Amino acid sequence: MSAVVEPTPFPTAVDGSILTARGAATRARLLEAAEAVFAEHGWEQASIVKITERALVSQGTFYRYWESKQAIFDDLVEDLNRRVRRAMAEGAARGANRAEAERYGFEGFFRFTAEHPALYRVIRQAEFASPDALRHHYEKIAEGYVEALETAMGRGEVVAADPELIAYALMGIGELVGMRWILWAGTKKVPDDLVDQLMEFIQRGLGIER
DSSP states (O other): OOSOOOOOOOOBOTTSOBOOHHHHHHHHHHHHHHHHHHHHHHHHHOOHHHHHHHHTOOHHHHHHHOSSHHHHHHHHHHHHHHHHHHHHHHHHTTOSSHHHHHHHHHHHHHHHHHHOTHHHHHHHHHHHHOHHHHHHHHHHHHHHHHHHHHHHHHTTSSOOSOHHHHHHHHHHHHHHHHIIIIITTTOSSOOHHHHHHHHHHHHHHHTOOO
16 A cells, blocks of 8 residues: 555536636535445436435536536546545555554555445446446555555565565455455444454565564
């Protein structure tokens, strides 16, 4: 998990014009509504009407920012991706070494998913609704992870291996553990003792001496 995440681009209207502060706030409210609607209703049943009703704006207002349901869905996936990467990066940045960075990064991911369980539901919908957005989501997470692992390998902090393989393996662990102990259990965090065991497992896999 890299400590560097690109800044959020300033939003624009469909015609490319720069939004006013009020316009940006309305767009953000629509994205927030879309997160809830896609999570609750799924891709097929979600609609622009449901999104605008949830955001308390007119349908005409929606079309100032997006041309279609597909367009706002793709932007939602990108928005969730940027925010979850930032949560992980900020956590990992607290670590003084790779072992600590892994723990704090995972904890950042778990906190984000507890606050935004829609992440799981939206990303899974993307498999069918927007395969390119799904691939981009995982590739962007892996990109920062690979960079951080390469740095750690160069310092001799972890065992030398294919960093992309290790990145995807660790991403899979985090996603499934979060699904089991946060999404399915309906809790706000993975129990501390389980995080301890998870970190011991990961440290052994990375060849980190304890």
